[in-house]
Amino acid sequence: MLSEKNEIDQLFSRKLGQFDETPPASVWDGINKRLIYRSRLRSGLKAGSIAATIVLAALAGWWVNNPSGKPDIRVKQAAVQTDKNTIKEQSTNNLQLSVNDDKSASENPSKVNKIQTSNRSLQAFITANTPVIAGDDPVTNPDSRDQFVTLPDTKKPLNSQSAQADSAKTTLRILVTENNDYAASSVTEGKPTVSSTSKMISPDEATGVPAFHRNLKRNKRWSLKAEFAPVLSNRPQNNVQISELNSSDSRSSNVKINSENSYSAGILAGFKVSKRISVRSGVAYRNLRQSGQNNDDNYLKRQFEYAEVPVQASCKLAESRLGVSITGGFSAAYLIGNREVISVNDEQTSRGKTAGMQSLTYSGLLGLEIGYDITKHLTITVEPRLRHDLNSLSAFNSVNYKADHLEIATGLTYCFD
């Protein structure tokens, strides 16, 4: 006999406490698929983290070893000038300077630009009285515009070797390889002066000019970008029933949740791996907001904060003062903040956290970056981009919210020499 006050409790506890029933096989199939998916995501995160770590470590290493940003110039090769008016390149990727005391050259500096050049080469004839800035013929060699050398107005000899040259013509040859190594040699007409190979000289030593100004964009491999982006997201599919929002009684209100304007901000380190391709990674903060309102003007507000590590690659489509790049990438975001507030009759109450949010979410990015060079080092960028969440923001199976976000990122990029 059950005659105690809580006899119902005892009845149910006794019969249901150890109740068991075999679940359908489909449950394990679902669990198995989810476990495989999580395993792959973990692998992806590891790969992304390693890539980001490598980029950041490389940046730190470069910064420690070469804080001034000045590249070394390595003298690798000697060359002999044999022709008075023509310089023939032996490499297809050379940059060549010629110092010429020839009066004909000084009288007619326009001839300098007509010097025959090979592909991806640069030649400059500099007379003793007239410094000349010269580059590739942009028509025949548009790629060479990056390899541009300017020399200041000076009568100083270009290097220690040419300082000793007193003949009519001295040629300084500087070779720039694909790896941005420099090779320099000087030649005096009739008396070839052969520079030693593998000698390290600084740009100032090479030119004898303190302010040897290099505008080689290809050298600007490292960059640091700070950006801010307003974010527009699509709305979650699920409505929620919220009892607290109904002020008149304890029944629930059916609340349609909408995404509110959100934002993200971050700092990214970039590395130019080739003329057009660059990669970047860093850290970013993302703030996503949602809100819902019932018929009584009572509302629910949610706020999710993420710390994320994006890994992006960009390909330059057009390069000038106004550059256009297409960007794509991947981002891993960790949930660091989760808040839910309800407001009934203008009285706000915290409801704690939204339950079941994924702690780690992944998203893919695709964007178009437009950059404008404000100064030699500083570029302002605007990048409309689409972000798609690769996994649901909610851990619940019944809530599949893989949001799409439109971000308009505005940033400032500083390129190091």
Added chain:
Amino acid sequence: MLFVTNLEETIRKCASGDRKAQAAIYNHFSSKMYGVCLRYSKDAGEAEDNLHDGFIRVFTKISQFGFKGSFEGWMRRIMANTSLEKFRKNNQLYPVEDMLIFESIPYSEETLSAISAEDLMKMVQELPPRYRMVFNLFAIEGYSHQEIAKLMEINEGTSKSNLSRARVILQKKVMENFGIEEIRVIKTVC
């Protein structure tokens, strides 16, 4: 089918991501955990969903199990918490209506043995969600009202009230289904 022979070793393998160990743990405990989920859910579909999410959580957090208590008890708590989280997430409707308090009539052993666990499970599942949660936590899991209030983010008074209402509903169902024809109403609560 894989079965657990050495639970501790299997748990450790699970923690390192061993798929066979995970399958073995599932095969060993899924029936019992499904029973827990059924009690907290309104139907089998919701219970399967909770079982799925609960096991994912078990495999995700299994490395945090400290071998200090019962592994089965630890899993049961995870299943219950998963169901509670879903309840909180959905903030489901529950009816508020006048409740009748019935005179308590003792049952005979014959009557009790005639009541199957499946019948009782159906009665529990038919309870309004919040009553079901409170009744399960208090009557079957043994939580106090203070603990329930914390778990469900409600007042202790609300927990007591919900339990009382759940008991009344279940009592009425038992009486209706197992041959007690006349039920005397002794008072009405709102």
